[in-house]
Amino acid sequence: MAIFQARDVAIKFGRISAVDGVTFDIEPGTVFTIIGPNGAGKTTLFNLISRLYDTSAGTLTFEGRDITNLPAHSIAGLGIARTFQNLELFDHATVLQNLLLGRHAHTRSNLVAELLFLGSVRREELAHREKVEEVIDFLNLHKYRDSMIVNLPYGVRKVVELARALCSEPKLLLLDEPSSGLNTEETGEMAFWIHDIRDRYGITVLMVEHDMGLVNRVSDKVLALNYGRVITIGTAAQVQSHPEVITAYLGG
Amino acid sequence: MRFPYKTDYGQDLDLFKSSSDRFWYGLLALVLLSMPLWVDTFWLGEVSYVFILGIVGIGLMILTGYAGQVSIGHAAFLGIGAYTHAILLSMGTPFVVSLVGATALSTLIGAGVGFPALRVAGIYLAMATFAFNFLVEFVFVRWESMTGGFSGFAVASPEFLGVSFTSGGGFYYICLLSIVLAILLTLNLLRSPTGRALIALRDSETAAQALGVRLARYKTTAFAISAGLTGFAGALFAHRIGYLAPDIFTIMFSIQLLLMVVVGGMGSIHGAIFGAIFVGALPQLIAIMRDYLPDSVARQPGIEPGIFGLLLVLTILFEPRGIYGRWLKIKHYFSVFPMHKKAAFSRQKSYTKSER
Ligand SMILES: Nc1ncnc2c1ncn2[C@@H]1O[C@H](COP(=O)(O)OP(=O)(O)OP(=O)(O)O)[C@@H](O)[C@H]1O
Ligand SMILES: [Mg+2]
DSSP states (O other), X not given: OOSEEEXXXXXXXXXXXXXXXXXXXXXXXXXXXXXXXXXXXXXXXXXXXXTSSOOSEEEEEETTEEOTTSOGGGHHHHTEEEOOTXXXXXXXXXXXXXXXXXXXXXXXXXXXXXXXXXXXXXXXXXXXXXXXXXXHHHHTOGGGTTOBGGGSOHHXXXXXXXXXXXXXXXXXXXXXSTTTTOOHHHHHHHHHHHHHXXXXXXXXXXXXXXXXXXXXXHOSEEEEEETTEEEEEEOHHHHHHOHHHXXXXXXX | OOOOOOOSGGGGGOSOOSHHHHHHHHHHHHHHHHHHHHSOHHHHHHHHHHHHHHHHHHHHIIIIIISOOOOSOHHHXXXXXXXXXXXXXXXXXXXXXXXXXXXXXHHHHHHHHHHHHHHOOHHHHHHHHHHHHHHHHHHHHHOHHHHOGGGOEEOOOOEETTEESSSHHHHHHHHHHHHHHHHHHHHHHHTSHHHHHHXXXXXXXXXXXXXXOOHHHHHHHHHHHHHHHHHHHHHHHHHHHOEEOGGGSOHHHHHHHHHHHHHHXXXXXXXXHHHHHHHHHHHHHHXXXXXXXXXXXXXXXXXXXXXXXHHHHXXXXXXXXXXXXXXXXXHHHXXXXXXXXXXXXXXXXXXXXXXX
């Protein structure tokens, strides 16, 4: 059974249909990639899944549950995490604080216990810290732990955002252009991590990506989007040889 | 330069990070506890006032410095705390009960004022709190049966075993205990999930939501706690001034309170305290300065707000991290002496955001 389904999903901004009747299924444990020219509606689709935007038609289903009308803050708790195309980190906080915020959906403590910093709060914090340290190990962020985000180079911020998403222990991870702004070496590392995220942690990945090299290396399935509509879905090779995809990229 | 050697994650949760911290704060505690023995009543009153301002500063820092919600209506909460406390005392309520009552009412009203913050942000929120301040001033004037209207009323000074504890040394210790408790509770909050959630909504509401932070809940919480602390400080403030009148809790005072946290240093409790010391000491400094200025300047009625405004602008231009930021730099300078690099604190270029 598909872990995630989109059925005839649409959204309009004024008279522009940014996403228009999009339907697809994602199988658990796979990397599903969306490609498409600038302005195709890829990020908008992510914002619909994160519930930052309301759909004007269609349904979104995660693990058999209709999430089309849930509030945005309940999405993380279900097991969907994301990164942002232009980074949405907490800039004036440390890497550690950012990653601990990744644990927010798993926090249980209440205000009174926190004000008194009871033993239960300390224990919970330590448990979250252990999880965060696992992610720090995985993505090699040790030396940045106590750095403020504003003092970090772009490439590192990109990794911190991935780390923050992983800290929430998602089942479905949305990555919006994970390689943009990275050099070749960093992109190679990213490909390696995406493989590991799928194979070692069994996390399903939904990714938007422009770098075809990366797309070919990691994708199990590719969807091509143009003007908010699905052109085709298939393997990376199939999609790239589709005539409409070629014209879309050549600016037809 | 010293690097604390960490052996377990719990150390990052501790309030005192090193033994030198413990030493300096211990010394500070000794100085403050012994102060009534070697300081006269006037200065004891001034220091008590700094403690009261410090509590307000902490409250405002939680809201503005951590949760990123600007308020220019905090004098209203101070007033609500002061009036509630004074009215309860006049009805014969015991001191501690009345203090709790003033704090509770202020907390509730704060949560209510938090509601517009769910819809509006930035300058519009600032304007909403501004309007709130006017509204509260209006109520103080008009609800004469309770507040005594324009002419106001004197605050009762309760006694314990025949000794007044709302002036002199007794009052000093009450204020000291209060600010220590306020600091401890706040530090606990800030090292907990709620404190982090506040920072999250300050820096990116989008990301905060995507991580499961309920914006409405945390904004309301920030307003409630901030107003609660300020109302509590207001109750103490009532004793400090002894006589309540509506023209004390004005927008001008609210702006001065905001200035306190900005000049002190945004986003740190140290900043709130430094700001309180500064604002508490400023009238004295201006009084001293007046003696040296030509009469025509010194007698200008607007000189105090003028100086406040000027300092605010200078801080924003030259030291956005406030007095605390400057203090950190000085500390760093000495800890690495003579290896100081000029560039140690200049930031890497921030990457501009164009869209999400
Ligand atoms: N909040 C919004 N209000 C109005 N129009 C919007 C909004 N968000 C997106 N759009 C429009 O929707 C269309 C799709 O934008 P989107 O950001 O989803 O493209 P994209 O496929 O992610 O492009 P890119 O590759 O450049 O990231 C664009 O025409 C954009 O202008
Ligand atoms: Mg995009």
